[in-house]
Amino acid sequence: xxxxxxxxxxxxxxxxxxxxxxxxxxxxxxxxxxxxxxxxxxxxxxxxxxxxxxxxxxxxxxxxxxxxxxxxxxxxxxxxxxxxxxxxxxxxxxxxxxxxxxxxxxxxxxxxxxxxxxxxxxxxxxxxxxxxx
Numbered sequence: 001x002x003x004x005x006x007x008x009x010x011x012x013x014x015x016x017x018x019x020x021x022x023x024x025x026x027x028x029x030x031x032x033x034x035x036x037x038x039x040x041x042x043x044x045x046x047x048x049x050x051x052x053x054x055x056x057x058x059x060x061x062x063x064x065x066x067x068x069x070x071x072x073x074x075x076x077x078x079x080x081x082x083x084x085x086x087x088x089x090x091x092x093x094x095x096x097x098x099x100x101x102x103x104x105x106x107x108x109x110x111x112x113x114x115x116x117x118x119x120x121x122x123x124x125x126x127x128x129x130x131x132x133x
Contacts, residue, residue: 001131002032002033003125003129004032004039012047017051045058080100084107093107096110
């Protein structure tokens, strides 16, 4: 399995060779997860298909990913966010995001959110690589 992100360079020739090798060993499926901004999904799919000779199916998980039933933690978090949103509206506050930090519900202006530095989590990326083997 492969995770392609804009922060880490990737080599489609190596990925294609690895997929072909796993296919020849009898593996019937491989997955490439493509983060936004990491490339064009159709171009990558076409490239891998041509290099491997294996059919490629492109799926947009954002449209089919089942959310599943919420658990108790999900319900409590939704209630906390909803309560905070209503309180903010009652007090005349608008244009802010609601989040959680250190288990406390916080608000952040949309302006601040849009200026926030985006941090890449290398450890999480490494975990995804290990789990994808």
